[in-house]
Amino acid sequence: MSRPLPLLGQMMDRPLSIIALLQYAARCHATTEIVSRNCEGTIHRYGYGDAYARVQKLAHALVSLGVTPGDRVATLAWNNHRHFELYFAISGMGAVCHTINPRLAADQMAYILNHAEDKVLFVDPTFVPLVARLAGQLPRLQAVVVMTDRAHMPEAPAGFETLCYEELIEGQPQSYDWPELDERTASSLCYTSGTTGKPKGVMYSHRSTVLHAMAAGAAEGVGISGRECVLPVVPLFHVNAWGIPYACAMFGAKLVMPGPRLDGEGLHEMFEAEKVTITAGVPTVWLNLINYLRQSGKRLDMLKQLIIGGSAAPLAMIRTFEEEFGVPVAHAWGMTEMSPIGTVGTLKLADEGKPADERWLLKTSQGRMICMVDMKIVDPMGNRLPHDGKAFGELLVAGPWITSGYYENAEANAAAFDDDGWFRTGDVATIDPDGYMRIVDRAKDVIKSGGEWISSIDLENAVMGHPKVAEAAVIGVTHPKWDERPLLIVVPKPGETPTKDEILSWLSSRVAKLWLPDDMVLVDELPHSGTGKVLKAQLRQAFRDYALPTA
Amino acid sequence: MSRPLPLLGQMMDRPLSIIALLQYAARCHATTEIVSRNCEGTIHRYGYGDAYARVQKLAHALVSLGVTPGDRVATLAWNNHRHFELYFAISGMGAVCHTINPRLAADQMAYILNHAEDKVLFVDPTFVPLVARLAGQLPRLQAVVVMTDRAHMPEAPAGFETLCYEELIEGQPQSYDWPELDERTASSLCYTSGTTGKPKGVMYSHRSTVLHAMAAGAAEGVGISGRECVLPVVPLFHVNAWGIPYACAMFGAKLVMPGPRLDGEGLHEMFEAEKVTITAGVPTVWLNLINYLRQSGKRLDMLKQLIIGGSAAPLAMIRTFEEEFGVPVAHAWGMTEMSPIGTVGTLKLADEGKPADERWLLKTSQGRMICMVDMKIVDPMGNRLPHDGKAFGELLVAGPWITSGYYENAEANAAAFDDDGWFRTGDVATIDPDGYMRIVDRAKDVIKSGGEWISSIDLENAVMGHPKVAEAAVIGVTHPKWDERPLLIVVPKPGETPTKDEILSWLSSRVAKLWLPDDMVLVDELPHSGTGKVLKAQLRQAFRDYALPTA
């Protein structure tokens, strides 16, 4: 059946474009700074104007390396100015910027580079040894470029020839004739963290990236604007640093990048020196920062917003920042598949006047639904569950910056969408009538005990409030009567040896009796993924045959 | 030549949609209030949840009136909840919401209704008498609906039958099956103010409207969010109230609408009662508000942001709000053709530390360029002029929420675009290296004196700082030697009679000697357009034969 053409609006047909964000910044924020700590140990600073000049040269350099539109170009780098340049030059010329997590194991890294068929690899000097491990395994790769100048070039790893970034762009023409791209053109590629299985590739477009950057600039989102100074602790290889580099260019924010120094002291130094107002990162980096602040007596008074995401932020952490250091915290949830912003934990006007305990409760939720990210929770048959803050089920999402299919991965795609095309997050959640969403657990991590579901996240958050506990994980262990029962695995604070009784009695006033773990073990450390998440699958494997005292 | 298909991103293909904004608000801000003063004199309040329920009924009612996708449906109404409902129901069903300025002369109104071929007209009870004037002139119109309940229905104007809004939606089904629209579908129509000629129609799309709403929600834009309470003084018939209703739904802001009471007392009452944090309007309403505040000794302490746009905001007004009442002001510039946001006058991070006089100067600029609205200034041959803050020329713009052609107006379209498809604003401006844009004048209003251009706006702003002046306009009058020289037309404050000497000596320290007006006349009032702008063409006509003492 043919449909009559609708009456169209008469508005300019201008495609959303990544390079246009930087062109704007270069034009109107030429001297607004991008500051970064480099691998060479120095602080590099320049304005968006100079950054754009170098990006144009870099685009010519990419052409000289044989990169053409649609090619994948990989990066293996910290948050620094050259990495920022690559974001814009690669996507701007129509190629795909594929950021790789340097913390991946060698075999995972080889898998990803081959799966993406990356043509060129840009690598920070620090990570050249990682490349050495991949010798002979990357048949498609045509060039490796080390992101430094000649003076700092490390020796080429065995099996590779290397080019020098600064030499490559030196002498290239000053201006590049950017193609006008369809806004659905692929712009960048990022693989998931591999917490629950093999990393899967998500292919972003110019359209999704620009719309997502607008959400990051929304007062309702992260509030990035020309009046802010933003330091993404979250790496540029972790879902495009949550979109921050794009949003900073789009809104002309000062951008500060910490390079390799993500320790408390290194971060604090940059917060203070550059007067950072907005920052974002995962819970583990914030734990280190809190420890450093307490030890050193330092403050964070310039910060207006600190975003915690990537894993659940324990209440203790949120309160410490807000009450002890006066830093407003927003808990956020997202996924590689979602560019990543899904929810942001600012309170509504009507909630700001609520009693403190209610506010803290809302603050520990993963945040509120934002417009353009549709959410539903469903039961195992796919029926929608109410948004009453109590019913929980698998969370599905839909929206213009959400994946419509993993890159070249038919197997994963077969399971990833429901019949209406919504994406299955793999997270189990509640949503309340005001749109506050709370992750109960990953579907794979939830502990199924005699028909009841126990949230490992809730237990972990409660335990992490105990003064003797540094980190904690809870997994389900097979139980003859209950199917599964929780086992608590605790990393004590230095010098502390919490007992099982101590911890269970701490928990007993905080969670339902049926949720109390059947046993506790102390360990020196927990296994983490490249993005700092506890690898529960690995823990389950390690404790597979653990004999619970209750069994 | 056929181009190879680009590698596409794999992101969901979800069209930007106006009804989706309200669906979001209904879902996550069901109880966040929309408060309005109605024509009946009462305050109406409900949440986005109830608003959406009524919008669905209204869509059914539109269908019952024979409205189909692409049809134009006109409104003639104040800012109130029924007008808000019409915005979403009409656009949501695929029809075009055509807002009409009730302050237009009868012939202009008839011209616009016929030009748009409006099928149905929704009208506030207050404006029914205006409709009476159009009897026999609207052959296309099929129905007139009065926006009230049965009890308040006025008599039908001679020559029309009228329907009652509340009766029409009463008993309609509760849920409407919205069509999935291509995002370029026409959503709404607004005619320009008619300051310089016949009003011209601008046809917005769902895409342009949603992108523009995101810009209004940007911290860098107006900062509308779920933590704010927004009162648009700017009418819903003036470029969609600058996009505020859409942005409020999209970000879940409380929305307060003042209905017919735009006087200082009426506004202040609502600001205070509803704890408004953000407001926006044209200079004339703010003048009234300032007068009221001074007389009554009232304050505006809850306001976090006051936007002035539509005409140039004099420094005196900006300073009064900021210094006397502690309200942060942002000067903004836009056009019907631009949805309307073009620039917003917040200062950059780097400018906030500047000396007061430099900051005031920046604050009187029309604001900064924002991303997605490209701007250039050109000389009469169309050559680009530098962004140095000094060179001035006609301002041209391009971007996804800017018109690509007036609705059914080939004549206007022939002159409105340059060869690259940029839109000619008709304004003359400077742009500085940081993107601050300053309107020198409208091209038609600028005074051409012996090769030099004199800015009528600058002169007016300087004169309006004089304590005896209520309002002022400057026009060019023919001069035998200089081609044109400025004539100053002043409305004195009540009880004041400023002399020409007084005013010229006030001016002499503020503008170049060559700019000093050749004469001054006192008048009781200036002619204004429906949106409160001084009609310079009318003044030029009235003073066409004025004999300057210098001639």
Ligand SMILES: Nc1ncnc2c1ncn2[C@@H]1O[C@H](COP(=O)(O)OP(=O)(O)OP(=O)(O)O)[C@@H](O)[C@H]1O
């Ligand atoms: N604020 C948060 N609270 C709780 N969990 C979070 C939060 N933010 C993110 N997550 C978790 O992280 C997941 C998304 O992470 P990411 O895309 O980096 O890869 P991953 O899911 O860890 O790895 P993989 O999909 O390869 O197993 C979410 O599905 C959710 O489980």
Ligand SMILES: Nc1ncnc2c1ncn2[C@@H]1O[C@H](COP(=O)(O)OP(=O)(O)OP(=O)(O)O)[C@@H](O)[C@H]1O
């Ligand atoms: N902040 C401002 N300072 C100076 N002028 C402004 C400002 N905001 C808007 N304007 C003027 O208003 C114009 C846009 O107004 P609008 O679209 O309402 O119709 P109009 O231009 O007044 O009417 P018409 O185009 O029919 O003559 C701009 O081109 C500019 O001249």
Ligand SMILES: [Mg+2]
């Ligand atoms: Mg995942």
Ligand SMILES: [Mg+2]
């Ligand atoms: Mg105009």
